[in-house]
Amino acid sequence: MSKRRITILPGDGIGPEVTHEARLLLEEIAEALGEQWTLDEALVGGAAYDATGSPLPDETVALCKASDAVLLGAVGGPKWDHLPGSTRPEAGLLGIRKQLGVFANLRPIKTWPGLLLASPLKPELLSGVDMVIVRELTGGLYFGQPKKRVEDGAAVVDTLYYTRGEIERVVRQAFMIAQGRRKKLTSVDKANVLESSRLWREVVNDLAPEYPDVEVEHILVDSAAMQLIQRPNQFDVVVTENMFGDILSDEAAVLTGSIGMLPSASIGLDGPGLYEPVHGSAPDITGKGIANPLASFLSVAMLLRHSLHLDEVATQVEDAVLSVIESGCRTRDLAGPGEEWLGTKEISSRVRSDVRGRLESYGKNAVR
Numbered sequence: 432m433s434k435r436r437i438t439i440l441p442g443d444g445i446g447p448e449v450t451h452e453a454r455l456l457l458e459e460i461a462e463a464l465g466e467q468w469t470l471d472e473a474l475v476g477g478a479a480y481d482a483t484g485s486p487l488p489d490e491t492v493a494l495c496k497a498s499d500a501v502l503l504g505a506v507g508g509p510k511w512d513h514l515p516g517s518t519r520p521e522a523g524l525l526g527i528r529k530q531l532g533v534f535a536n537l538r539p540i541k542t543w544p545g546l547l548l549a550s551p552l553k554p555e556l557l558s559g560v561d562m563v564i565v566r567e568l569t570g571g572l573y574f575g576q577p578k579k580r581v582e583d584g585a586a587v588v589d590t591l592y593y594t595r596g597e598i599e600r601v602v603r604q605a606f607m608i609a610q611g612r613r614k615k616l617t618s619v620d621k622a623n624v625l626e627s628s629r630l631w632r633e634v635v636n637d638l639a640p641e642y643p644d645v646e647v648e649h650i651l652v653d654s655a656a657m658q659l660i661q662r663p664n665q666f667d668v669v670v671t672e673n674m675f676g677d678i679l680s681d682e683a684a685v686l687t688g689s690i691g692m693l694p695s696a697s698i699g700l701d702g703p704g705l706y707e708p709v710h711g712s713a714p715d716i717t718g719k720g721i722a723n724p725l726a727s728f729l730s731v732a733m734l735l736r737h738s739l740h741l742d743e744v745a746t747q748v749e750d751a752v753l754s755v756i757e758s759g760c761r762t763r764d765l766a767g768p769g770e771e772w773l774g775t776k777e778i779s780s781r782v783r784s785d786v787r788g789r790l791e792s793y794g795k796n797a798v799r
């Protein structure tokens with residue numbers, strides 16, 4: 432019997448609401464496979480700060496490092512906005528990404544046939560959109576030092592620092608992902624202004640001959656933001672630095688109908704992967720029982736595929752989400768005016784019951 436160890440970091444706001452449902456999903460999958468998985472929980476973000484004075488306690492890091500995979504909800508909220516940068520909840524999230532060395536953040540963006548009308552964009556622009564944003568996750572502007580107020584608080588500095596090696600490893604990852612897809616790589620930068628982007632572009636061009644089957648294009652980030660909305664179908668794999676990827680992926684969420692549908696997987700060279708919905712802690716809907724848990728379910732699917740190598744089970748989870756959406760179920764963020772919608776627990780229960788049915792009919796031996 433396989434012993435799998437997954438650490439869940441619920442975090443703040445809707446984080447605990449969606450990871451609770453994801454935990455139920457993981458428990459049901461383990462049971463269907465006849466396996467006993469260890470599902471530990473640990474503190475991160477504002478919840479960790481309140482309990483320990485640190486947004487990322489050492490015990491959390493140790494538990495995560497000893498796991499096969501980590502599933503995180505979200506961190507942050509107005510309660511902690513007054514804290515200095517080093518103890519803000521977001522520092523806990525950046526810290527665990529750095530500690531796990533998960534430099535490549537994969538954010539798949541695929542439109543759902545049943546949700547084309549949930550997006551404010553024209554349906555004819557959206558059908559068939561299928562791309563992956565590969566965002567550099569442990570370097571760049573979010574990590575560079577110094578990062579501080581200077582001149583007695585009258586000025587400020589943030590540092591955008593990248594080594595060639597940091598760029599190379601994430602770009603290689605993106606090339607390899609493109610080789611397994613439609614073989615097109617779009618590198619997004621601001622090479623007309625930023626020196627870091629000029630090095631980024633140079634690295635992409637230097638590596639391109641090693642992946643001759645992949646077509647490479649470079650787009651400036653401002654134009655990329657426009658083209659994502661204007662012609663989203665043209666993109667296959669998009670690779671970009673940390674902050675550009677953060678911003679462009681929230682923008683791309685609009686294509687899918689809601690940021691509540693966007694999962695992510697963050698991977699390094701070895702060690703556990705980190706899986707999290709792209710959305711934040713959504714303070715505006717916290718505690719109302721209306722958060723969409725499907726980004727977390729789809730993150731579980733990515734965890735099953737990338738860290739547990741349960742590809743078939745991952746596909747069953749994705750198919751279950753698709754089938755529940757196709758059957759007309761909506762959460763509030765996806766529902767149109769006057770359309771009925773389900774709460775967090777109700778839609779979670781529908782999807783989990785669909786997954787259960789699939790795993791039962793699939794047969795316990797076939798899914799390994």
Ligand SMILES: NC(=O)C1=CN([C@@H]2O[C@H](COP(=O)(O)OP(=O)(O)OC[C@H]3O[C@@H](n4cnc5c(N)ncnc54)[C@H](O)[C@@H]3O)[C@@H](O)[C@H]2O)C=CC1
Nearest residue numbers: 505506507508690691710711712713714715716722723764
């Ligand atoms: N990975 C993480 O932990 C992230 C944390 N944050 C933090 O979250 C807090 C709120 O940030 P915002 O800019 O408001 O971004 P957000 O992603 O939390 O919310 C943006 C909008 O999307 C909605 N939304 C987000 N997730 C949803 C879901 N699952 N179901 C239904 N609606 C959903 C929210 O209600 C809100 O209207 C901040 O403290 C920020 O620092 C923000 C982004 C990522």
Ligand SMILES: CC(C)CC(=O)C(=O)O
Nearest residue numbers: 521524525573677709711
């Ligand atoms: C703390 C932020 C960097 C989180 C965020 O917005 C993200 O990773 O998408």
Ligand SMILES: [Mg+2]
Nearest residue numbers: 677678681709
């Ligand atoms: Mg973000």
